[in-house]
Amino acid sequence: MKVLVAEKCGFCPGVRNAIDLAEKTLAQDKSGMVYSLGPIIHNNDEVSRLAKLGLKTVNDIDEIESGTVLIRSHGVAPEQINRLKVKGVKIVDATCVLVKRVQRIAKQLQREGYKIVIIGDENHPEVQAVVGCAKDAVVITDESDLDKLPQNDKLGVVCQTTQSPEQFGRMLGAIGHSNFNELKVINTLCKEAINRQKSAISLCKQVDIMFVLGGLESANTRKLAELCKKHNMATFHLQNWNDLDKSVLHGKNIAGVTAGASTPEWIINILVHNLNSLDTW
Amino acid sequence: MKVLVAEKCGFCPGVRNAIDLAEKTLAQDKSGMVYSLGPIIHNNDEVSRLAKLGLKTVNDIDEIESGTVLIRSHGVAPEQINRLKVKGVKIVDATCVLVKRVQRIAKQLQREGYKIVIIGDENHPEVQAVVGCAKDAVVITDESDLDKLPQNDKLGVVCQTTQSPEQFGRMLGAIGHSNFNELKVINTLCKEAINRQKSAISLCKQVDIMFVLGGLESANTRKLAELCKKHNMATFHLQNWNDLDKSVLHGKNIAGVTAGASTPEWIINILVHNLNSLDTW
Numbered sequence: 001m002k003v004l005v006a007e008k009c010g011f012c013p014g015v016r017n018a019i020d021l022a023e024k025t026l027a028q029d030k031s032g033m034v035y036s037l038g039p040i041i042h043n044n045d046e047v048s049r050l051a052k053l054g055l056k057t058v059n060d061i062d063e064i065e066s067g068t069v070l071i072r073s074h075g076v077a078p079e080q081i082n083r084l085k086v087k088g089v090k091i092v093d094a095t096c097v098l099v100k101r102v103q104r105i106a107k108q109l110q111r112e113g114y115k116i117v118i119i120g121d122e123n124h125p126e127v128q129a130v131v132g133c134a135k136d137a138v139v140i141t142d143e144s145d146l147d148k149l150p151q152n153d154k155l156g157v158v159c160q161t162t163q164s165p166e167q168f169g170r171m172l173g174a175i176g177h178s179n180f181n182e183l184k185v186i187n188t189l190c191k192e193a194i195n196r197q198k199s200a201i202s203l204c205k206q207v208d209i210m211f212v213l214g215g216l217e218s219a220n221t222r223k224l225a226e227l228c229k230k231h232n233m234a235t236f237h238l239q240n241w242n243d244l245d246k247s248v249l250h251g252k253n254i255a256g257v258t259a260g261a262s263t264p265e266w267i268i269n270i271l272v273h274n275l276n277s278l279d280t281w
Numbered sequence: 282m283k284v285l286v287a288e289k290c291g292f293c294p295g296v297r298n299a300i301d302l303a304e305k306t307l308a309q310d311k312s313g314m315v316y317s318l319g320p321i322i323h324n325n326d327e328v329s330r331l332a333k334l335g336l337k338t339v340n341d342i343d344e345i346e347s348g349t350v351l352i353r354s355h356g357v358a359p360e361q362i363n364r365l366k367v368k369g370v371k372i373v374d375a376t377c378v379l380v381k382r383v384q385r386i387a388k389q390l391q392r393e394g395y396k397i398v399i400i401g402d403e404n405h406p407e408v409q410a411v412v413g414c415a416k417d418a419v420v421i422t423d424e425s426d427l428d429k430l431p432q433n434d435k436l437g438v439v440c441q442t443t444q445s446p447e448q449f450g451r452m453l454g455a456i457g458h459s460n461f462n463e464l465k466v467i468n469t470l471c472k473e474a475i476n477r478q479k480s481a482i483s484l485c486k487q488v489d490i491m492f493v494l495g496g497l498e499s500a501n502t503r504k505l506a507e508l509c510k511k512h513n514m515a516t517f518h519l520q521n522w523n524d525l526d527k528s529v530l531h532g533k534n535i536a537g538v539t540a541g542a543s544t545p546e547w548i549i550n551i552l553v554h555n556l557n558s559l560d561t562w
Contacts, residue, residue: 185463
């Protein structure tokens with residue numbers, strides 16, 4: 001069948017940097033003790049590939065005694081960095097520069113006297129790392145969280161980098177209805193994520209069926225799939241080619257493919273190659 | 282018929298101060314040349330009453346050569362104050378303290394490097410005065426004005442004091458969708474106006490018919506009438522008792538009365554007294 005790939009998709013510079021640093025660290029390591037604190041990216045296939053090269057994924061600092069620790073692109077809270085320093089392990093920081101910027105801005109806004117509000121998912125490691133940078137920060141995901149907002153106060157607002165501009169705008173509007181005295185909002189959205197979203201939406205309109213490739217835990221991939229679904233009902237979020245239930249291709253002639261920022265090129269290539277090889281049903 | 286008056290309605294402190302200053306200035310004046318630059322408040326009845334006491338309303342500074350000039354509660358642009366100073370006339374400044382605050386904030390935000398955005402009606406004198414304080418300020422009233430917003434820039438946002446929190450929130454949400462780098466929003470809404478709105482909405486639900494008293498040019502009265510209409514279809518915006526088409530009272534038992542911030546008490550009293558005197562039809 002005919003396959004169109006979104007103009008912008010797959011690894012963003014932040015993820016590419018994290019993978020490069022992981023490969024470099026593993027190549028130079030002689031101890032056999034290179035750890036990632038949490039999965040280095042939200043992509044099981046890539047995590048498995050790096051595990052075969054020696055990367056050990058742990059979920060808690062207590063599991064690390066020595067060796068080298070990779071800080072993944074989502075970053076970690078300063079308190080965790082301090083715990084690692086106390087242990088004397090080597091730290092390789094692969095935090096995305098844009099995520100670092102959110103952390104820096106949250107600290108700066110707090111110094112300026114603002115109460116920090118983060119628009120995002122409170123369970124996402126990026127958001128948890130930002131919360132760790134700003135004491136008493138409040139995370140709001142949707143309108144049901146608005147009662148958490150401090151009243152009649154100065155609010156300093158940042159956003160999880162992978163949220164959509166639509167979600168950011170909607171929540172700013174909701175905050176705008178609240179009793180605030182002052183609002184300082186720094187646009188911390190990642191342009192890479194926005195470009196992937198725009199590119200995916202435009203592709204959705206040209207195809208019969210749309211595939212969004214990426215980890216099921218990947219916030220930016222899920223957001224991408226959610227958006228695509230709005231523009232093409234026949235949208236499927238797959239981790240890889242093996243996830244595809246081929247019956248959904250029945251009657252479809254043109255497939256669109258996009259992929260989250262944490263989806264490696266080889267995963268995209270396999271899906272595109274295999275779809276291309278299929279006769280149109 | 283039974284008449285319920287909104288808990289909060291009529292003159293706000295800013296308007297009361299302007300009227301007090303006008304009366305005091307007229308009482309002390311011996312020249313017979315006391316001017317108001319534009320109607321002192323948006324209420325024809327009160328303007329007529331003060332005209333009988335000697336207040337001359339002019340629409341242009343060119344009409345003033347000497348004497349005393351009252352700056353109304355909506356304020357004027359600094360450039361106009363300068364023109365008056367050049368003429369050597371005495372200036373009595375009755376600009377509402379909250380309007381002065383918007384002007385001060387707009388200037389301060391501009392000094393901090395923000396492009397000024399005013400949410401409000403560009404034809405309203407309060408907004409025009411704020412525009413006069415901040416070079417290249419952009420006024421946005423609704424979504425159709427969003428293309429006026431500077432792109433990828435630092436925006437400093439203030440609001441016309443008499444807008445509703447709903448409108449403020451809606452427009453902040455719309456601005457939040459745009460390509461901004463940073464947003465600093467100061468809540469410049471007047472609490473008096475908000476309290477009048479809340480009080481009117483609660484009254485709307487208890488009455489068969491609702492009267493909103495105030496000048497047809499009065500922004501806060503129009504906003505009040507607009508909101509009441511949403512909560513009680515039988516809402517009528519009247520300037521005074523004479524405006525009332527009595528046929529609308531047919532079948533109504535309980536009337537609600539509210540009034541804008543520029544509506545004098547005597548106008549409210551006449552309406553309430555006359556409605557009270559009517560037999561229920």
